[in-house]
Amino acid sequence: MKRLRISLTAQIFLGLILGAxxxxxxxxFGSQLKPLGDAFIRMIKMIVVPLIFSTLVIGIAGTGDFKKLGRLGGKAIIWFEVASALALIVGLVVVNVLQPGVGVSLPAIGAAAGANAAATAQSFSISMHLLNIIPANIVEACVKSDMLQIIFFTCFFGVALAHIGEKGKIVVECCRGIAEAMFKVTHIQMNICCAKLFENYK
Incomplete structure (x- = not known):
């Protein structure tokens, strides 16, 4: 008898449809399942920092050729810009066609809250934004899950590993193991959270 099974990807999409x-x-009943949803989100968040750190280190230090790294960086920037443009187009189309939030009455913002928002907007500057990308403490950045600061540090760390040669390969291989472990953790999480609709039978 043939095995009847549903792939993990299909289970994830089926879970999304059932959740909606x-x-x-x-x-x-859906509100009663909220703790399960919160647990799933927390499980995903706990692997983000080690996954980003390890994969970036592998991508930067593991390349070895800085010319090749530059080409990869250029392609990554192009893909990022294209994806951002597509996301912006989709968002504008959805907002103008579906008009979410129309008819919803929101409470008026108090005078104090409005003053604070104005002060924040006034004090914001591009130089401060760029300065905030540089982490004063990488451990604090990891605790706060500040992705820009983590990426900034990881890029410098990866370049430094590439420059020290053979000594850096040990750290790169360690990061490779961390990345593989994080992908395995993700796979286990998905298998736990996605209900098994079909079992394998011979």
Missing amino acids: AFGCFFPD
């Missing part, structure tokens, strides 16, 4: 259906048609 329960939220739409059974909101009371």
Whole structure:
């Protein structure tokens, strides 16, 4: 007898559809499942920092050829700009067609809150924004999950590893093991959170 199974990707999409259906048609029951959703989000968040750090180190220090690294960086910037433009287009189309939030009355912002928002906007500057990208303490940046600061530090760390040669390969291989472990953790998380609809039978 043939094995009947659903791939993990299909289970994830099926879970998304079922979650939306329960939220739409059974909101009371859906609200009772919120702790499970919060647990899933926390499980995903806990692997973000080590995954980004290890994969960036591998990508930068593991390349070895800085010319090749520059080409990869240029392609990454192009892909980032294209993806950002597509996301912006999709957002504008959805907002103008579906008009989410229309008819919803929000409470008026108090005078104090408005003054604070104005002061914050006034004090914001590009130089401060760029300065905040540089972490004063990388451990604090990891605790706060400040991705820009983590990426900034990791890029410098990866370049330094590439420059020290053979001594840096040990750290690169360690990061490679961390990355593989994090991908395995992600796979385990998805298998735990996605219900097994079909079991394998011979």
